[in-house]
Amino acid sequence: MRYQNQSTRISKAIPLFFGFSLGFFLAFLMQFLPNIIRNDSYSEYLFKRNTLDFHHDSSFEDLIEYKFHEVNDTTHKNDNNSIAKQLYNEVRVLCWIMTNPENHEKKAIHVKNTWGKHCNKILFMSSSYDKNLPTIALPVKEGRNNLWAKTKEAFKYVYKNHLNDFDWFMKADDDTYVIVENLRYFLYPYSSYQPIYFGCHFDRYIKQGYMSGGAGYVLSKEALKRFIEKALPNKTKCRQESDGAEDVELGKCMENVQVEAGYSLDSSGKGRFFPMGPESHFSPGLIDKEFWYYKYVDRVGRHGLDCCSDYAISFHYVSPVQMYIFEYFIYHLRPYGITYQNQPLPEKIKNKKNNEEIFINLGSFNISKLEKKNFSTIT
Ligand SMILES: *[C@@H]1O[C@H](CO)[C@@H](O)[C@H](O)[C@H]1NC(C)=O
Ligand SMILES: *[C@@H]1O[C@H](CO)[C@@H](O)[C@H](O)[C@H]1NC(C)=O
Ligand SMILES: *[C@@H]1O[C@H](CO)[C@@H](O)[C@H](O)[C@H]1NC(C)=O
Ligand SMILES: *[C@@H]1O[C@H](CO)[C@@H](O)[C@H](O)[C@H]1NC(C)=O
Ligand SMILES: *[C@@H]1O[C@H](CO)[C@@H](O)[C@H](O)[C@H]1NC(C)=O
Numbered sequence: 001m002r003y004q005n006q007s008t009r010i011s012k013a014i015p016l017f018f019g020f021s022l023g024f025f026l027a028f029l030m031q032f033l034p035n036i037i038r039n040d041s042y043s044e045y046l047f048k049r050n051t052l053d054f055h056h057d058s059s060f061e062d063l064i065e066y067k068f069h070e071v072n073d074t075t076h077k078n079d080n081n082s083i084a085k086q087l088y089n090e091v092r093v094l095c096w097i098m099t100n101p102e103n104h105e106k107k108a109i110h111v112k113n114t115w116g117k118h119c120n121k122i123l124f125m126s127s128s129y130d131k132n133l134p135t136i137a138l139p140v141k142e143g144r145n146n147l148w149a150k151t152k153e154a155f156k157y158v159y160k161n162h163l164n165d166f167d168w169f170m171k172a173d174d175d176t177y178v179i180v181e182n183l184r185y186f187l188y189p190y191s192s193y194q195p196i197y198f199g200c201h202f203d204r205y206i207k208q209g210y211m212s213g214g215a216g217y218v219l220s221k222e223a224l225k226r227f228i229e230k231a232l233p234n235k236t237k238c239r240q241e242s243d244g245a246e247d248v249e250l251g252k253c254m255e256n257v258q259v260e261a262g263y264s265l266d267s268s269g270k271g272r273f274f275p276m277g278p279e280s281h282f283s284p285g286l287i288d289k290e291f292w293y294y295k296y297v298d299r300v301g302r303h304g305l306d307c308c309s310d311y312a313i314s315f316h317y318v319s320p321v322q323m324y325i326f327e328y329f330i331y332h333l334r335p336y337g338i339t340y341q342n343q344p345l346p347e348k349i350k351n352k353k354n355n356e357e358i359f360i361n362l363g364s365f366n367i368s369k370l371e372k373k374n375f376s377t378i379t
Contacts, residue, residue: 075334084181084184087181087184087188088120088184090188091167091187092166092167092168093119093166093169093187094123094169094170095116095119095170096158096172097124097173098147098151099124099126099174100142101126101142104132104133108135108174110320111176111323113324114326114327115177115326115327118178119170119178121165123136124136125153125157126138138157139153140242141242145242146242147246148243155171155224158224159225163224163225168192168218168220169220170183171213171218173213173216175317176214176216176315176318177323177326178216179330185343186311187218188346189346190349193220193222194222194260195222196220196222196262197219197259197262198211198217198218198263198273199212199217200212200215201261201263202247205248206251208260208261210250210252210261211261211273212247213247213250215275215314215315216314217247220259223254226259227253227254227257231257237256237257264313265309270307270309272314273313274307274312274316277316277318278308280317281303281315282308
């Protein structure tokens with residue numbers, strides 16, 4: 001970490017504290033995990049943790065209660081969430097979760113129990129009906145080769161049933177964790193009548209790049225309209241087949257109907273949408289410099305403890321147990337004696353010129369200072 005002036009050092013201490021606490025808490029939890037996991041290498045552990053059958057692992061049953069105490073109990077009763085409430089009504093977000101029958105009980109239910117509650121509406125998109133979540137049974141086959149078909153059907157369903165009830169439409173996986181309040185704060189200055197979408201920007205394959213599927217992406221109402229009305233019916237604008245990389249294909253449709261791939265770095269140039277788990281983004285040594293992520297993300301130069309915005313929006317590869325940990329750290333745990341001061345809400349964007357100008361108007365990081373990576377050596 002580079003040395004910064006005093007105030008940025010202090011502001012950085014908060015996420016650092018979060019990181020350390022998370023580490024200790026994970027270490028604590030790991031005592032309860034089966035030996036096989038504890039003794040494995042870290043990457044093996046991460047893999048196993050992400051594939052744990054949460055429901056049928058007895059070591060978790062005693063540890064995890066699905067319900068946290070109400071936020072109006074004694075600890076939180078004086079919290080002031082009036083701005084979050086205001087944004088809940090002004091920036092209405094429909095979230096839809098890509099899931100499948102095998103994951104309803106393993107993963108999707110834990111999204112419902114945690115961050116899903118913060119969305120204005122949450123829909124679980126699957127291929128079979130399940131009354132517990134409930135899910136929407138889309139007319140698609142399951143499997144990786146059908147993810148694109150499922151994405152199209154999901155957005156069609158959302159368009160047909162909910163277009164006018166919400167402003168923004170977020171797609172996430174059943175192992176993505178979204179801090180919905182930060183999503184609303186980020187979207188607040190934008191009009192949902194602007195054709196734009198946001199996510200973790202990968203600058204490849206398509207002229208304007210596309211948004212990573214795993215980090216989740218969010219379409220404005222206008223973007224959704226153009227996608228369904230103009231792009232999908234036209235085979236020159238959108239891939240008609242079921243297969244294909246869901247996120248790249250969506251990116252092509254968006255570009256073909258002039259929906260902008262928006263920037264989402266914060267005012268210090270840090271990312272908000274993350275296509276991997278926090279442990280991967282926070283520990284630069286954990287992943288190889290040759291890893292695909294570094295080749296795809298051209299404008300995000302930050303790794304390690306300095307990686308992530310304090311107003312981060314999403315992380316991918318979050319296991320069920322981590323979802324409850326996130327929920328606890330974000331919405332419940334309080335470092336005693338610190339009262340947070342929210343950044344003031346930015347001005348709404350009135351005259352849209354171009355993305356870059358909006359970005360600068362918001363007082364955000366000057367992206368022209370970040371050089372594009374040289375991709376010529378990358379296949
Ligand atoms: C806390 O809020 C919940 C729902 O918002 C309500 O059912 C409950 O009665 C409240 N508890 C107290 C102590 O006010
Ligand atoms: C809560 O916060 C809002 C916005 O900062 C402020 O206007 C309001 O007075 C606060 N309410 C209380 C009870 O402190
Ligand atoms: C499909 O898109 C192409 C290219 O923009 C356009 O020329 C054509 O008229 C469109 N077809 C329909 C049926 O809208
Ligand atoms: C952004 O950076 C570029 C290149 O360094 C500079 O020319 C431009 O004036 C900067 N814009 C703002 C608003 O600071
Ligand atoms: C990109 O890298 C290649 C191979 O190393 C080099 O030949 C080329 O000049 C570089 N281009 C730029 C714009 O730096």
